[in-house]
Amino acid sequence: MKSKKNIQPIDFDLVEKWLENYCLDPLTTQDDLTQFRIDLYETDKEWIVEALLNEYKSSDIKVFIEDKKLVITALKPSTSSNKQKRVRTIQFPFEVINQKVTAHYINGILEVLISKSEKGLGKNCYITLP
Template identity: 35%
Template sequence: MRRFMDPFEELRRMQERIGRLFEEFEPRYAAYTIPVDVIDEDDRIRVVAELPGFDKKDIEVYVEDSDLVIRAERKEEEEEVRKNYIRKERRYGETYRRIAIPMEVEVDKITAKYNNGILEVILPKSEKERKVIKID
């Protein structure tokens, strides 16, 4: 039996391979992708994202073009820049994740909370009912 090939899964794997390649040569240039779980619950979509080490004030969440966007930035302290490192692996800079919202949601009722490195975003599903059209 032949499996259906998901092109997006292939792209994700390719991105991971490229990231590992960069890590081998220079760890600080490796891309950091925000890992997320998207859960379809009865009346809402719940997105759980791992953002360890970020301050709440440095995380931005918004909806754009039917996508949920999570953006976070970790700034390097000036005194950290001047240190004479033997090895430096902690990542600084901006990371970004765009997640397609699979159905209509009540944008004005979206909530988010951040605790212990975990961001949880609740997207209430739209209560609009689809209209069934009678065929004559």
């Protein structure tokens, strides 16, 4: 019999503080300039991560969730050894793998939706882009 991992409730006050600190972090601005820009939003039902990736096609983009991290990788295929690989990792104050995560890519904007109430798979995985 498999043992179920206890899912900890999300401390929303901790998430609010994390969002505030993340937005004020000067390294975030540096990554926006050198990698690609991301914005974080919160609604009543979910957290939203938007990435500006207008140089890429959806097939060039990978979204991976690992424990408390969301990793977005964009890699343009190229015949030369100078591939344009860009990566952003966002460390959350909760287990992202325990939340339902979906993503879509339209007109150069990747939108990753992390549900506040719906449970996820509970394991590291790639999120498929439609």
